Amino acid sequence: xxxxxxxxNPGKNYENTRHNIGFxxxxxxxxxxxxxxxxxKFNGQFTTVHTVEGKVILLKPMxxxxxxxxxxxxxxxYFEVDDEEMVVLYDDLDLPAGKIRLRQKGSAGGHNGMKxxxxxxxxxxxxxxxxxxxxxxxxxxxxxxxxxxxxxDEQPLIEDSIQKSADACEEWTTKKLPFxxxxxxxxx
Numbered sequence: 456x457x458x459x460x461x462x463x464n465p466g467k468n469y470e471n472t473r474h475n476i477g478f479x480x481x482x483x484x485x486x487x488x489x490x491x492x493x494x495x496k497f498n499g500q501f502t503t504v505h506t507v508e509g510k511v512i513l514l515k516p517m518x519x520x521x522x523x524x525x526x527x528x529x530x531x532x533y534f535e536v537d538d539e540e541m542v543v544l545y546d547d548l549d550l551p552a553g554k555i556r557l558r559q560k561g562s563a564g565g566h567n568g569m570k571x572x573x574x575x576x577x578x579x580x581x582x583x584x585x586x587x588x589x590x591x592x593x594x595x596x597x598x599x600x601x602x603x604x605x606x607x608d609e610q611p612l613i614e615d616s617i618q619k620s621a622d623a624c625e626e627w628t629t630k631k632l633p634f635x636x637x638x639x640x641x642x643x
Contacts, residue, residue, distance in 0.1 A: 456510045457628050458541040460527055462568040465517040473588040474601040477544040481513045483621045499526040511628045520568040524575025542582040544620055550587025553612030555619050557638040558583050582634045584620050
């Protein structure tokens with residue numbers, strides 16, 4: 456069983472913000488795979504997709520970004536998903552808008568959602584897809600920036616990064632490629 460986790464914040468006012476790009480990738484995968492309706496449990500929304508290769512859980516924690524681990528750990532424990540069988544999708548200020556970077560481990564890099572996951576999982580060794588949202592310019596505070604929507608000019612870049620992230624998830628889940636192989640393909 457595989458677990459794909461998109462980080463974000465619940466609620467309409469956060470829906471299309473930079474911080475919710477992880478949710479947007481999960482929604483894209485749910486659409487592609489014609490997933491059943493999301494269920495509310497474990498302080499999150501999740502659905503299970505049955506593929507020829509096995510089950511895939513799509514998860515959106517509803518705990519707000521900074522408490523994401525409070526949702527992920529209980530769900531992963533309940534479904535007995537090992538750390539190496541999960542991928543976390545989240546926004547990254549250090550990558551330009553439209554770029555993605557896959558990693559098998561690493562620090563939180565200042566991202567509070569990742570800090571929460573690392574604390575609750577007790578490891579930094581889990582797969583992740585960092586999705587570039589760029590850095591704020593003109594003195595805008597980071598908190599205000601990540602909670603703001605993408606500009607019209609950024610929209611095509613962001614849509615492309617959502618598609619590429621979903622493609623990478625499909626390669627890993629439905630084609631059963633090792634994450635390292637997917638990483639080499641999409642980081643190239």
